[in-house]
Amino acid sequence: MNRFEQAFSTLKENKNKAFVPYIMAGDGGLDCLVDRLILLEKYGATAIEVGVPFSDPVADGPTIQRAGIRALENGTTLQGIIAEIGKARQEVSVPILLMTYMNPIYSYGINEFVKDIRQAGVDGCIIPDLPIEEEAIITPQLEEAEIELIRLVTLTTPMERIKTISSKGKGFLYTVTIKGITGARNEYDSELNQFLMAVKEVSPIPVLAGFGISSQDQIIDLTKYCDGVIVGSKIVDLFNSQNLLELEKLMSVFKSKSEIL
């Protein structure tokens, strides 16, 4: 069993939901990446998404854009990030996902990239500007290395296409819950719940909701209709303001619930 299967089967046994935090590697300095990964596992992360800073992050809103700029100003590179993940691997056992735009990978060299992340113990990749039409540029290498490509579906993706996309993946399906870019939101599309249910219906793999999620209430509400959440901008904010207390509280959302019930 790989780390993904392990993580999701444990969740299933405990009838629990997935909480996948996103952090921007190099925000606050690359030296703190290992500590943050350890902390997030301790706080109960099902898996951790590690963002790679990019100069032109078109799918991201202001919070993650700014975190990326801070990381780049710190001299963060993809090479450095992979090395840190390699170090963290000895102490962190949850799946680690790299979230990166295509160009840093292309510039690194696709073969070298896959080889190096495999060695570092990365379990999956999320590439927001790589739709299924273009993914053959990297999927043969990823498959050979047994690294999951986590694919996204959105509110604008037609149902037939959602079927196609979800049937390609093994890890989980990343369902974007807003029409837009990343960033904390208060309002959701009223049809979101129905959309999530419909995605759940067709997807053979776990369905996680992400983009714009920032509060326990939202999380509790959304996970009625899916298998878990990915929280990005909010976590980035909490690390940036060093509000670890709040972070721990947010991430205890499922723990406290199951204990109360």
Next chain:
Amino acid sequence: MNTYTLPNESGHFGIFGGRFVPETLMKAVIELGEAYESAKKDPSFQAEIGQLLKNYVGRETPLYFADNLTRHAGGAKIFLKREDLNHTGAHKINNAIGQALLAVRMGKKKIVAETGAGQHGVATATVCALLNLDCIVFMGEEDIKRQALNVFRMELLGAKVVSVTSGSATLKDAVNEALRYWVENVDDTHYLLGSVMGPHPFPQMVRDFQSVIGKETKLQFQLSVGTLPDALVACIGGGSNAMGMFHPFIEDESVSLYGVEAAGQGVDTEYHAASLTKGSPGVLHGALMYLLQDHNGQIQEAHSISAGLDYPGVGPEHSYLHDIGRAAYHSITDKEALDAFQLLSKLEGIIPALESAHAIAFAVKLAAEMDESKNIVVCLSGRGDKDVDTVKSRLREER
């Protein structure tokens, strides 16, 4: 004869091009591709474009033999394809009309666009005024300063101009913001991209709308000289005026194609925009193409005296033509462009856009190396009124 049919169905020119966009945009991009394919085959759509190009834009534009410039260069004859005489003063309107009519056909009511020099923004705002479409234009803060007059023009035309402060606050960042806006408003908004870049079908579609330049040139040249020209020269920002000029000639192997990039302060300094000369392939703004990037795949800022060439990439079809050797790409410095700007003004009474001045500067060098019996056509992509302030202050600095 028609052996050049790129892009292929998935929007690739060799390894270049494609659709590297967030999933949120895939539906829109696919629909746009389908709508364009159907419109392309529809005679009434083509007639509508033709009618506006003739009666509103003022096409066809003249192919002018620049006798004085030719004598100055002392070699091949230099002809100018006068895109500067289009309504709004540049080739950009050819594409804006095509895409805006397509947006109307698709039932979209709102247009978003990016602009660098402001020429594409002005062309888009103009067409939106004409067709009664809402128009929002993203423009880098730096460019807003450099091209204040064009900002005012867009506002006069009823467009909303939004200042972009992220990144380098120039054209590439304006594209980022326009893409983000499109992601959020994809249901009722068409992204009217201004050059032969971005995800498929934009590089193909913009090229097709601009290829009126090359088609007219071919006919006009045939009528006046009776042959094909020996060389075509055009400046390259994203590459739309050049692609529009080149495309109808791609299979005419006797015609040499020259693209001219901005060398800024020099291609061996950090301050240039010569993506093909100095860059490497990568993925930006939805396409695989040549880019200016550092060793870690971070996109670098481009630099040029001309805002319209200040882009750190060059469209996928040029990237392909470069790799197969069908077109040759050279570069011209700020200084050379400034000289050519003044030269053409004095010799021919034509004030060129600073972008186009790059093409003029290169053509003068090229002509000098070619025999007098040869003919060069330069795409004079725009007029220079928008640049006189920039040139004035640059010349004052130099003194």
